[in-house]
Amino acid sequence: MAGISGVGHGIYRSGIARRMAQWLDALPRPLLACEITPQYVAAARWTRRGNSLEGFAVEPLPEGAIVPSAIETNLVAAASVSAAVSYVLKRLEARGQEIALLIPDPVIRVFVLHFDSFPRSPDEAIPMLRWKLKKSVPFEPEETLISYMRQAPRDDGVDIVTALARLRIIKEYEQILTAAGMVPVVVMSSSLAALPLLEDHRPTLMARISGTTLSTAIVRESILCGYRCTDLPVAAAQLSPQALLDEIYPIAAYYQDSWSEGIQSVRLAGLYERMEEFRPVLETELRCPVGSLLHAAEAEGRIPGDARPLAERQLDALVGWMLNR
Numbered sequence: 001m002a003g004i005s006g007v008g009h010g011i012y013r014s015g016i017a018r019r020m021a022q023w024l025d026a027l028p029r030p031l032l033a034c035e036i037t038p039q040y041v042a043a044a045r046w047t048r049r050g051n052s053l054e055g056f057a058v059e060p061l062p063e064g065a066i067v068p069s070a071i072e073t074n075l076v077a078a079a080s081v082s083a084a085v086s087y088v089l090k091r092l093e094a095r096g097q098e099i100a101l102l103i104p105d106p107v108i109r110v111f112v113l114h115f116d117s118f119p120r121s122p123d124e125a126i127p128m129l130r131w132k133l134k135k136s137v138p139f140e141p142e143e144t145l146i147s148y149m150r151q152a153p154r155d156d157g158v159d160i161v162t163a164l165a166r167l168r169i170i171k172e173y174e175q176i177l178t179a180a181g182m183v184p185v186v187v188m189s190s191s192l193a194a195l196p197l198l199e200d201h202r203p204t205l206m207a208r209i210s211g212t213t214l215s216t217a218i219v220r221e222s223i224l225c226g227y228r229c230t231d232l233p234v235a236a237a238q239l240s241p242q243a244l245l246d247e248i249y250p251i252a253a254y255y256q257d258s259w260s261e262g263i264q265s266v267r268l269a270g271l272y273e274r275m276e277e278f279r280p281v282l283e284t285e286l287r288c289p290v291g292s293l294l295h296a297a298e299a300e301g302r303i304p305g306d307a308r309p310l311a312e313r314q315l316d317a318l319v320g321w322m323l324n325r
Contacts, residue, residue, distance in 0.1 A: 030185055032094050034085065035102040035317050036173060037190065038066040038211040041084040043099075044310065044318050045092045053306045053322065057091035058313060059084040068104035068213060070165065071138055075172050086180050095181040100188065102317050103173050105208075105215045108165045108189040109137060110227040116157045118150070129162055139166045151223050154259065161224050163192075191215040191229075194269065194320035197297040202264040203255065205286075206293060207248050208316070209236045209270030214244075216251050218263065225259065226251050236270050241281035252286060262287065269293040269316050294319065 031054075034043040044056040061084055065077040075081050089095065113132060119125045129146055137144065145165045153159040170187055177184050191208050198204050200219040208215045212235050218226040228251050232239060252263045265288055271278060275292050282290045294311045297303050303311055303319060310319045 030098040033100040043088040057088035068106040098185045099182045100186040101184040105189045118158045190317035193317040196323040204265045241278045266290040267293040
């Protein structure tokens with residue numbers, strides 16, 4: 001999602017990232033990225049020149065090894081996660097290098113906040129955001145990592161996209177990589193990493209399922225118009241089309257009320273071979289085309305040929321990060 005300017009602190013851990021001029025456009029560009037999910041660990045390496053995919057590796061995790069949470073310990077079976085990380089990094093012959101770390105969506109909470117005016121100085125902005133969100137996060141302000149960026153508002157004033165996470169939880173994931181000899185310089189949620197896959201010249205809703213987590217985002221002309229992360233009662237294999245519609249309809253209705261226009265396309269991820277079961281119900285109720293996030297991006301010519309192995313394995317976060325690079 002290009003074109004959002006601002007300054008980030010906290011979640012983007014390196015000094016370079018904290019001085020970024022544009023969200024997702026000026027982050028460090030390590031040659032390696034690792035995504036850790038409740039189902040698997042995946043890592044990819046890109047060439048130093050040409051930004052081509054050099055290789056990738058995927059290792060499944062035992063069920064229950066990771067329980068994503070913004071509050072509680074995530075790595076229930078830390079030894080299994082550590083072994084999987086070590087395996088994929090060994091496959092890529094990676095050690096002692098900088099790496100981007102993509103983690104489960106529930107760990108990082110995302111808000112789109114409107115202000116009449118907003119300070120330019122991070123020293124003033126961070127306390128204002130802490131105060132604004134103190135009742136929205138279930139941990140103490142001093143435990144909170146905050147990253148923020150400006151974007152164009154609907155009306156007068158300024159909109160601030162804010163991401164928050166608990167320091168202790170972020171460190172859980174970082175320590176797995178540092179123990180494997182790597183240097184994490186960017187930490188981002190998987191769905192935020194996948195946003196570059198969206199063609200956002202028209203209002204587009206992304207609904208992305210990972211395990212029992214549903215992340216829903218709406219983008220329009222490089223603006224994040226809405227974001228929601230919820231727990232589903234079942235995983236994607238047991239989810240019904242009506243249940244998914246019930247989950248995403250509120251954010252679609254919110255967008256229509258706030259922006260005076262409806263969603264014009266929907267992109268789904270995490271349904272795999274069940275995709276066609278969901279299309280008719282969603283298209284009828286939302287009155288717009290519905291398609292696979294990766295298949296649509298490929299049909300629109302936005303996935304380079306060398307990224308297709310990642311797309312074939314449904315590694316949308318790594319493909320999105322590659323496009324962002």
